[in-house]
Amino acid sequence: MDLPMSVASTSSVDLALGHRAAHKPRRLRLFAYGLLAPSILFLALFTYLPVVRVAIESLYDTPHGTGAAPSFVGLGNYAKVLADPAFRQAAFNNLVYAVGVLVPTLVLALAFALAVQRSTRFATVLRTVFFFPSLVPLVAAASLFFFIFLPGVGLLDYYLGKIGIHGPNWLGDSDIALWSVIGLTVWKNAGYYMLFYIAGLQNVPRDAVEAAMIDGANAWQRLRFVLLPALAPTTAFVTVIALIQLLTSVDHVIVLTRGGPSNATNLLLYYIFQSAHENFDYGKAAAATLISVAILLAISFGSLRVMERGARGDG
Amino acid sequence: MAKLDKQVWPALGAALLSAIAFLWASPFLWTLVASFRPDGAGSADMASLLPDLHPTLENFRTALESGSFGIYYINTLIVVAGVLAVQCVTVSLAGYAFARLRFPGRDLLFYAFLLQLMLVPPALIVPNLRTVVDLGLYDTLPGVMAPYFASAFGTFLMRQTFLALPRDFEEAAAIDGAPWWAIIWYVLLPMARPGLIAFAIVSVTTHWNEFLWPLMVITSPANQTLTIGLAAFTMGAESGKEWGVLAAGTLLVMAPLAVAFIAFQRRFVDSFVFSGVKG
Numbered sequence: 001m002d003l004p005m006s007v008a009s010t011s012s013v014d015l016a017l018g019h020r021a022a023h024k025p026r027r028l029r030l031f032a033y034g035l036l037a038p039s040i041l042f043l044a045l046f047t048y049l050p051v052v053r054v055a056i057e058s059l060y061d062t063p064h065g066t067g068a069a070p071s072f073v074g075l076g077n078y079a080k081v082l083a084d085p086a087f088r089q090a091a092f093n094n095l096v097y098a099v100g101v102l103v104p105t106l107v108l109a110l111a112f113a114l115a116v117q118r119s120t121r122f123a124t125v126l127r128t129v130f131f132f133p134s135l136v137p138l139v140a141a142a143s144l145f146f147f148i149f150l151p152g153v154g155l156l157d158y159y160l161g162k163i164g165i166h167g168p169n170w171l172g173d174s175d176i177a178l179w180s181v182i183g184l185t186v187w188k189n190a191g192y193y194m195l196f197y198i199a200g201l202q203n204v205p206r207d208a209v210e211a212a213m214i215d216g217a218n219a220w221q222r223l224r225f226v227l228l229p230a231l232a233p234t235t236a237f238v239t240v241i242a243l244i245q246l247l248t249s250v251d252h253v254i255v256l257t258r259g260g261p262s263n264a265t266n267l268l269l270y271y272i273f274q275s276a277h278e279n280f281d282y283g284k285a286a287a288a289t290l291i292s293v294a295i296l297l298a299i300s301f302g303s304l305r306v307m308e309r310g311a312r313g314d315g
Numbered sequence: 316m317a318k319l320d321k322q323v324w325p326a327l328g329a330a331l332l333s334a335i336a337f338l339w340a341s342p343f344l345w346t347l348v349a350s351f352r353p354d355g356a357g358s359a360d361m362a363s364l365l366p367d368l369h370p371t372l373e374n375f376r377t378a379l380e381s382g383s384f385g386i387y388y389i390n391t392l393i394v395v396a397g398v399l400a401v402q403c404v405t406v407s408l409a410g411y412a413f414a415r416l417r418f419p420g421r422d423l424l425f426y427a428f429l430l431q432l433m434l435v436p437p438a439l440i441v442p443n444l445r446t447v448v449d450l451g452l453y454d455t456l457p458g459v460m461a462p463y464f465a466s467a468f469g470t471f472l473m474r475q476t477f478l479a480l481p482r483d484f485e486e487a488a489a490i491d492g493a494p495w496w497a498i499i500w501y502v503l504l505p506m507a508r509p510g511l512i513a514f515a516i517v518s519v520t521t522h523w524n525e526f527l528w529p530l531m532v533i534t535s536p537a538n539q540t541l542t543i544g545l546a547a548f549t550m551g552a553e554s555g556k557e558w559g560v561l562a563a564g565t566l567l568v569m570a571p572l573a574v575a576f577i578a579f580q581r582r583f584v585d586s587f588v589f590s591g592v593k594g
Contacts, residue, residue, distance in 0.1 A: 031495070032418035035408040039428070042405065042465035047431050050442035057442070115332055122329070128580060129336045132343065135576055135583075136569045137524035139542045143549040143565045144342045147349075147362075147558055155345050158362030187339065195588045248437040251526040255546050269437065269527075276441045277531060285441045292438055300433035 051293060058287040064280035077287035087288065089263045090271040093178055097267060098246045100182040101189065105242065106235065108190040113197030114223075127194075134192035142255035145184045149256075171257055174264035181265050184252055189245070193238045200234035201227070240303040247296060268292050346569075349562035350374050361558045374563035381551070381560070384567060386537060387544040394459050394529070394540060395522045399515055401464045406514065407507075409465075410473025411499055415485075431467035437527055444531050458532045459540070463522065469514045476510030477503060513586035516579075523572055541568045 058077050060070035081087050112130045116123040133141065148155040149170035157167045170180040204227060212222045228235075250270040253259060259266035259274065266274075272292065276285035344364050351370035352361075378384070412418075413425055436443065443462055444453075452458030480503065488502050504511070526542040533539055539547075545568045549561060576583050 028416070029418045032412045032416040032421075035412040035416070036424065039405045039409040039465040039470060040424075042461070043428065043431060043467075045446060046436065046439070046443055046462035046465070047434055048427075050439045050446065051434065053445065054439070054442040057445075115328075126332060126336050127584070128577075129340050131584065131587075132573075132576070133339070134587075135520060135572055137526065137542050137545070139524075139526045139546050139549075140565050140569050141342075143545060143561060144346060146549055147345070147561065148342060150362075153361055155341070155362040155364075158360075187342075191339075192587065195584060199588045244433060244435060248435050249527070251542075251546075254527070254530070255549055272441060273527065273531075276444070282441075289439065289441045293434060296433050296435075296438055 051290075054286045054289050054293075058283060058290050060283060062282040064282065073283065077283040078291075081284055081287045081291070084284075086263050086266060087271055090259075090266040090268050093263075093265065094247065094267045096178060097182060097185075098243060100179070101185045101246055102239065102242055104186050105190050105193060106238065108186065109193035109238070110197050110231070112190065112194040113201055116194075117198055117201050127198075130191035130194055132191065133188045136188075138188065138249060138251040139255055141184060141188050142252040145180075145252070146256055149180055172261060174261045177257055177261060177264045181252060181256065184256075185246070189242065193242065196234050196238050197231065200231045204230040236303065240299065243299050244296060247292065247299075268295075346562045346566050349559050350566050352559050374557075374559040375567070377557070377560045378548070378564040378567060382544050382548050382564065383536065383539075384541075384544065384564075387539055387541040390456060390538060391523060391541045393456050395519050397456070398460045398463045398522050399518050401460070402466050402469055402514075402518060403511065405464060406466050406469030406473045407499065407504065407511075409470040410477055411503065413470065413474040414477035428467045428470055431465070436462045440528060440531050443528075447532060453532065454534045454538060455532075456538060459529045462528070463518075466514075466518070469518070472510055472514050473507065476507045480506050512582065516583055516586040520572060544568075 057070075059072060059074060061073045061076065062070040112126075116127045116130070151157060151167075151169050151172065154170075156170065160167045168176050171177050208226050208230065209222060212226045217225065248269055250267050250273065253265055253267055253270045254273070257265040259270050268288070269292065272285050272288045275281045275288060341364065345362065348364055348366050349361065351372070351374070352367045353369055353371045353373065409428070413421065439462075447453055447458040447461065450458075450461070452461060484502050484506070485498050488498050493501070524542065525540075526546065529540045530543055530546070533543065545564055548564045
């Protein structure tokens with residue numbers, strides 16, 4: 001996320017309106033705010049105010065369906081959420097899920113990018129194959145993997161069986177299920193992040209790579225000492241958008257496992273969804289939402305620094 | 316030896332790559348094969364990737380009959396088109412303001428816009444659902460669309476696009492007395508088309524694929540979108556063991572985007588790179 005805010009802009013319309021309204025800078029200001037107004041209206045309704053609203057409502061207990069007035073409970077909902085084993089499990093799962101997806105995804109994305117960066121016909125086909133999963137709905141991917149993970153007759157067990165391996169119950173075993181969901185997500189996302197590495201590789205100065213070759217650096221050394229440092233901003237960027245994505249999409253969990261077995265695949269957003277949509281515990285859902293908003297903001301603001309450093313090349 | 320190296324390693328690499336690519340594509344290969352497989356093939360070999368010798372459209376017929384796919388398609392189209400239409404207006408105007416105008420608080424407002432990239436709508440489903448109910452939009456398609464009418468990503472992308480355009484044309488138009496909206500509509504937007512198209516592709520893909528939010532907002536079957544229909548369908552297939560029908564249903568949901576992608580591959584790839592790198 002490059003944020004070049006220093007671009008000077010004395011615009012044509014500044015000039016044009018300037019002729020007509022040089023003595024009315026106020027009009028120009030109102031004009032600018034007028035152009036922004038439709039966006040700001042919807043951002044206020046669905047991005048800014050919801051945070052305030054959920055912060056306030058997390059302090060109340062709202063009984064569902066009884067029509068009783070919400071009662072102020074202070075931090076009671078937070079205490080309830082933090083003490084809830086399902087929430088702790090979801091938070092821990094989400095951490096495992098985030099790291100478990102992120103690391104292989106980044107490695108594969110870079111490996112794919114290195115493999116397909118040339119513009120041969122073969123490379124173009126491969127690029128399509130790797131990218132394609134990121135284009136289909138996560139729900140559709142979940143539907144496919146529902147069959148792939150099917151015990152005994154599913155795609156995975158069918159072919160594992162042919163080579164004599166008896167697979168575990170991919171979605172039914174609480175020790176395995178989260179890793180199955182991780183596998184699906186890696187398959188779905190790696191090709192998307194590959195695109196950023198392809199773009200990043202195009203910006204690596206040729207001279208640096210050639211100099212390293214002349215110095216006798218082998219492929220691994222060129223990767224380790226030339227490409228990876230040059231790609232650091234790409235890696236930082238991809239890490240941040242991936243983390244945000246891994247905290248805010250649970251379509252596959254809803255379709256495949258409903259958080260089970262015994263909360264083994266419960267993730268933060270699924271916990272929120274479940275509290276609000278199935279258990280109608282609004283206060284709990286509100287408190288958990290605010291906790292997840294805090295995590296998202298921490299990641300984003302923490303990463304702005306990282307990425308600025310990365311962009312300057314001294315980090 | 317050196318010659319051998321030059322021939323063997325690339326060949327090995329290509330073989331390994333092909334194997335990985337096959338693995339990557341196998342879920343889709345299975346979908347294609349299974350959806351055309353006759354029911355009588357027996358569920359024991361349902362997972363086979365080898366195409367059946369007597370392909371049938373039976374699974375598609377069953378899928379189309381058991382789900383209201385016609386309604387799902389129409390609803391999804393309405394959502395996707397509605398979101399995009401409003402977004403085009405909001406992001407063009409805001410992108411223009413940020414790219415071309417000077418006004419107090421501009422940088423602060425710009426950062427406020429970017430906040431939406433972090434506080435993505437799915438994170439705020441709980442309070443947003445309350446807002447949608449308050450606005451009387453619960454169980455309506457506008458309720459599904461509303462949180463996306465403003466787009467920080469689109470605004471950022473259009474701002475970058477406008478910044479890259481020369482000012483000469485608008486200045487000429489302004490001197491000729493063209494009003495601001497004519498300058499945007501007739502002068503800037505035609506030149507900004509690559510940016511708009513990139514944004515449109517990303518927006519359409521995102522909302523075509525969206526699931527959680529419509530699932531929260533929609534209750535009546537007549538308002539369901541494709542992804543919700545497919546999810547219900549998947550849960551149904553679980554009990555009926557109708558894997559061919561499930562494959563056909565999944566294919567029906569993926570097909571429109573997949574066809575568009577294959578037809579306009581370069582454009583898609585460029586748009587997604589553009590979207591990531593710039594936003």
